[in-house]
Amino acid sequence: MIDFNKDVMPLKNKFYRLALRLLHNDAEAQDITQETLIRLWTRCGSLASVADAENLGLTISYNLSRDALSRVGRNYEPLESIDENLVQNNSQDIMEMLVAADRRTFIKKIINNLPTKQKTLVQLRDIEGKSYREIADIMQISEEDVKITLYRARQSLKEVCKKSDAYGL
Amino acid sequence: MDCKNISNLVERYFKCNTSAQEEQMLRDYFRNEEVAEELLAYKDLFCGMQDEANISLPADFDAKVQERIKSQKSKTPFKARIISMNRTLSPLYKAVASVALVITVGVMSGKFWSARDPEPVEYNYANYHDTYSDPEIACEKVADVLRDLSITLKGSEVADTATVMTESKMK
Numbered sequence: 001m002i003d004f005n006k007d008v009m010p011l012k013n014k015f016y017r018l019a020l021r022l023l024h025n026d027a028e029a030q031d032i033t034q035e036t037l038i039r040l041w042t043r044c045g046s047l048a049s050v051a052d053a054e055n056l057g058l059t060i061s062y063n064l065s066r067d068a069l070s071r072v073g074r075n076y077e078p079l080e081s082i083d084e085n086l087v088q089n090n091s092q093d094i095m096e097m098l099v100a101a102d103r104r105t106f107i108k109k110i111i112n113n114l115p116t117k118q119k120t121l122v123q124l125r126d127i128e129g130k131s132y133r134e135i136a137d138i139m140q141i142s143e144e145d146v147k148i149t150l151y152r153a154r155q156s157l158k159e160v161c162k163k164s165d166a167y168g169l
Numbered sequence: 170m171d172c173k174n175i176s177n178l179v180e181r182y183f184k185c186n187t188s189a190q191e192e193q194m195l196r197d198y199f200r201n202e203e204v205a206e207e208l209l210a211y212k213d214l215f216c217g218m219q220d221e222a223n224i225s226l227p228a229d230f231d232a233k234v235q236e237r238i239k240s241q242k243s244k245t246p247f248k249a250r251i252i253s254m255n256r257t258l259s260p261l262y263k264a265v266a267s268v269a270l271v272i273t274v275g276v277m278s279g280k281f282w283s284a285r286d287p288e289p290v291e292y293n294y295a296n297y298h299d300t301y302s303d304p305e306i307a308c309e310k311v312a313d314v315l316r317d318l319s320i321t322l323k324g325s326e327v328a329d330t331a332t333v334m335t336e337s338k339m340k
Binding site for chain 1: 182183184185189192193209210211213214216217218220221222224225226227230231233234237238241
């Protein structure tokens, strides 16, 4: 038995980041995160551990985001400037902040250009640090599929990095 | 950390042969240490991924969620009940019972009405009506009836004499 406010609420940012990654739209991602949390709240009694809650939440967030995507038919305009204060920046140095902002634009651009499935995998593996098993559960695909798709995603990330280093993007 | 080791790790990373810990090691390396020249191309990628993990919701988000939970709580919850087979079929039973009842009552009342004795015989001659308007046909009918009667009577007479004869014989 887990406590909603103590155990589930701290996971909200993970659900939000996944929805944001897929939708590129802050308002829509917030709505989906809210819906995810409400659904988790109603099922709180049947969840055994925090890890269960986290994976279930990610599954719900992933499915809701995909539904939203199919509803609008990929017509979301990628928001170029997600609110700057979304990212907690601890460094005071203005130069470092600029570099960080630059980097954020870069990473957003290269990950967001990937197909939905690859994008989700990069988000779950490289950003949230999930295991292959957990990712397979969350996305309801096989572990083999996870590895193959992640391989493709990383290969294309590598290509983009090399290109941008050679010519400047 | 050894530069060769790291570039090896990067190669394995792109081939998806690294564990989650090794990937974390890579991210730490790119963020905290002097990155070797040939790996600089990937610095933005690895550091950027760490930045992405820090994106968080605005502060007023929690309040919105709590409000929605409160409104959900105020709705009366539906409680699931297990309904037995008999209970599910009870309307059917009721329908069958009422149809059976109607049929029984119908049949019984029909029987009751038909069981009542037919027209009682009228003995009062004053109430008699003419049955035939043509006297000739009436006369014929009466003659018919009388003939039938005489035949029957004759038959019974024969039977009577026969029994009398057998009785006297037996004596």
